[in-house]
Amino acid sequence: MKNMLIIFAIVLKVNLSFSQEWVPVWNEEFDYSGLPDETKWSYETGCANRNNESQYYASKRLENTKVENGFLTITTRKETLNGCNYTSGNIHTRYKANWLYGKIDVRAKLPKGKGMWPAIWMMSTDESYGTWPKSGEIDIMESVGFDPNKIFMTIHTEAYNHVIGTEKGSNKLLTDVYDTYHIYSIEWFPDRVDFLIDGTKYYTFPKSGNTTAVWPFDKPFYLILNVAVGGDWGGAQGIDPLIFPQQMSVDYVRVSKWQTNPGPYTVTTSSTSGGTFSLNPDLNTYPKGSIISLKATPQPGFVFSGWEGDISGNINPINFTVYDNAIIKAIFKTECELLQNGDFASSMSKWNMYTGDGAIAQTTVNNGQCNIVISNGGTNIWSTQLSQSNIPLLTGKSYKLSFDAYSEQSRTIKAGVGKNSDPFNTYSYNTVNLITTKKNFALQFDMNNTSDQLSKILFNLGSNASDVYLSNISLCDLSKITYINNEVEIFNEGMSISYENEKVHLTLPDLDRYEVNIYDFNGNTKFSNSLTGLKSTLDIKNFKSGLYVVKANNLRGKVLTQKLIIN
Template sequence: MKRLVKGPKSFIFIMILSLVVTLIPISTANAAYNLVWSDEFNGTGIDGNNWSFETGGGGWGNNELEYYTNRSENARIESGNLVIEARKESYGGMNYTSARLKSQGKKSFKYGKIEARIKMPKGQGLWPAFWTLGADIGTVGWPKSGEIDIMEHVNNENNTNGFIHWDANGHASYGGASQAVDVTQYHVYSIEWTSSAIKWFIDGVQFKEANIANNINSTEEFHKEHFILLNMAVGGNWPGSPDGSTVFPAKMYVDYVRVYQDGGTPPPSSSIVNGGTYKLINVTSGKALDVASAGTAPGTNVQIWSDNGTAAQKWTLYQNADGTYKLINVNSGLALDVSGSGTADGTNVQAWTDLGNGAQKWSVVQNGDGSYKLINANSGKALDVSASGTADGTNVQIWTDNGTGAQKWTLVKL
C-alpha cells in the first residue's frame, strides 16, 4: 500500500540473484518467539494507545478513490474484530469512504514476527492491506523510510502479495504473489524479519524471502524500527476502479495483530506444564500472587500476600490454542483477569469468570535470570506489583513492561 504509484506494470524491480534467498521457499514458520505486543480487538472501541487514523483523500500517491475517515461507519470493533468498512458514498470530494489505521508514534518494532488474522472481501477495485513503514518517514520520506507489505490483496485474485520497497538510488522493490488462498476466510498473514532476511507466510507456510543481510542492495531501511498499518483502499493504479460487480459496503475483518520477538530464551511451553498448578512468587517482595480473602466472587481483587500454601495462592496454567495461558485460581475457579479489558498502566487485576478473552490471556515469558514475566495479550503490558510494594495486600496491576523485580515472578510447581 504505497505512498507512490505502484502496480505490477509500474514497479522498479531490483531482480538481483543475491536478493533472492530462496526462489521457491516452502517451509513452516519458526515458533521460537515471545509475544511482546498485541491488539486482540476485544474492547468496545479502537484502542488509542495503539492506533491513530490517517484521514483525507487525494489519491495517496496511487490515484486511490476513497476518502479515509475516522468515523465508526468506516472503522470500529465488532465481536472481537477490527472492522474496516469501505462504502460507496460521496464524502470530502471523493465517491468512496474507508479507513486507514497506523501505530505510528505509539508502537514500532525492529525485527521479529509480525502477524494478523484477517478475512477480507473480494471485488473489483478493492485493495486491503496489512503493512509497515519506517518510523522515520516523517524526516526521510518514502521510499527511504522503507516499506514492508505483509499482505496486499487486489480485486478478485485468489492470492495475496508480499513486497518490500526501499531506496537504491531510486525506488526499488522486490516481492510477489502468494500461493492460492481463499481470502474471504480467516488466515494468518505474517512475516519473520531478522537482520538477515524477511520471509512471508500464510498460515505458517512460507511463499517468499528477501535477503537484507549486511544492507545488501542498499537495504539499510530494513534495519530500523517500523510501525504497522491496516487499511482498505478503493481503486488506484494497481486494482483499477470498482465496477458494477463490486459489492458495497465491503468489510475487512482483523481478529488480532501480534508482534513476537526472539528474546534468546526457550518458548514457555518448553518449561511450563500445561495443566500444572503453580504458586507465583514475586521476586522483589518474596510474596505470593493471592486472591484477596480467598474470595470466590467475580471481581475479587488480586494482591500479593505472604506465602501460606492456601488454595487462594494456587494457580493452574492452561495453554490456549494461540500459545498464551489462562491462569485459573484453584480456590475459586476464576481466571486471572484485567479489569474491564483495560490497557492503561495501573489497570487493576482481579479474579473473574473464565471467558477466554484477551484480558485473561497471558504470555509466560522466561527472563534471563530464570524468573518469568506475564504479558497480557490484550494490553501487551506486564503483571506488576503496584509501586514495587512488598507489604501484604499490595495491589497487583498491569504496567508497561520494564524488566523490574515487581514484574518478575518465580513459578513454583506444586
C-alpha cells in the same frame, strides 16, 4: 473463542542472535466494542492520500472502522464525503507500538471486487533514512480485486521499489481469501525478512548489502491496516460500483520476538529532566515472564512525552512483560513544547532528513547540535530538508518556533511549519539569513488554517552546498500555562522580578537562553520572547493593572515561575 495471549502495550527490542523460541510482546485481540483502542491505534485521514486512490479515510467513524464481536471491521462505502466518492478506514500504530525485528501475525478476511485494495503493511516510524522509499516499506499482504485470491508480499527500498520497477517480492494464489480467515505474517531478522501465509514461508528478502538503499530495515517500523478504493494499482481495471459496501475483517494482531537468553534479566532505567518514573516491583533482576508496572511522573511545568530505548509508545502508566535485558528511558518536555528531541539528546530520533533532485547531504549530531553536511544542495530549496512530523496545530492558537543556527558560509534557508501531505502547503514559512556564528531565531505565528494534527516542522536547506548547523529547536504552544487561578506554584530559583515605570526588570539565574512568557489571570499570553543574559528589561506599558505570572524555561528542563502584580 480466541486463544488469549499476554496483552501488553509496549514492545521490547532485542538482539536476535541465538534465539530459541518466539515469545509474545504485543497483541490486539479486539475483545471490546466500538472504535479501535486509541491507546494502540491512530487514524490516517484524508482523500486520495497516495497512489491516486478514490477513498476518503475517515477518523473515528463507526461506519468505516468498528470493533464488534471480537473483530475489527474496515468497511468501504460508496458515499460522498469531503469531496471523495468513497469512504474507508486506515489505522496504524505509529508512535504507540513500533518494532525492530520480530514476528507479526495478522489473521484477516479480505474484501472482494474490482477496485478493492486491502493492505497489511509496515513503514519506518521515524523515517531515519528519508521519506519513501528511502526508509523502506514492508508489505505483509496486499491484494487487488481484479486479480482474485492472489496475495502479494513485497519489499520497497530506495534501490528496490515499484516506481523504478525494481521492487522485490512474490505472490501466492489462494482459493478462499474472501470467505476464510488466513494468517498473514512476517518474521523479521537482522539479516532477512521472511513472508508467510498460515505458517508456510513463501518468500525471503535477504540482506544483500550494508547500504540503506538496499537494507533500511534496522530501524523500528509500525503497522498499518487499511482498505484503499481504486488507485494506480487497485483501480487499474476500474471500480465496480455494485460491490459496496465491502469489508476487511481482522481477528487479531500478534507480535512476538525471539527469546535470546534464559534470564534472569536486568532493566536499566533513566529519564530526562522534568520528571521521574518508578518500577513496581523495583528489583535488581527479573525472572523470565515478570510483569512490571512502569509509571512516569512529570514535575510542574512538564508533561510526559513518551518512552525511548527498549520501549515504544507513550502510554502511561503501563505494564510490560520482561523477556530479555531492557533499557528504558522516560522522556519529559515542557508543557508548551510540541517537538520531540529538539535538543538532539537522542541523536536523530524523531527527525527526518530528506534529499531529492540530486541533493546529497548527511547528518551527524555532536554535543546537542545537528550538523548537516551538504555536498550537493539539489535544484530547489526543498531538495534538502530537515523535518519532524506528527505535530498538532489547532486553529486560532499562537505558536513560536525558535532555534539556534549558523552556516559554513553566509546563506539563506527557509524555516516554518506546514502540511505533511500533498499539496504540502505551509502555515508559516520564513526566510532566515544565516551567518558563520551561532544566532538565535524566534518566529511567532498564528494558526489561521484548519487544524492539522499531523503537520510538520521543516527547514529547507537546498539549492546551496554550504553546511548548516542547527540546535535548541523548539515549537511552543503559547497558550499552554501551568496555572488556572491565583494558586500559582512559585519556583523561582535564582530568578527575580521588579516592576517600575511600566517596565519589568528580570534577572535570570544563568546565561542559558530562556523562553520567557508573561500570562494574565485568564491565561492569555501577554509577552513572549527568547532571552539570554543575566539581566533584561521588558517593556510592558500596555499591561493593565492586575495579577500576572512570569514563566521562564530553558531547553535543559529548568522551569521558573513567579507572580507579578501591577498596580
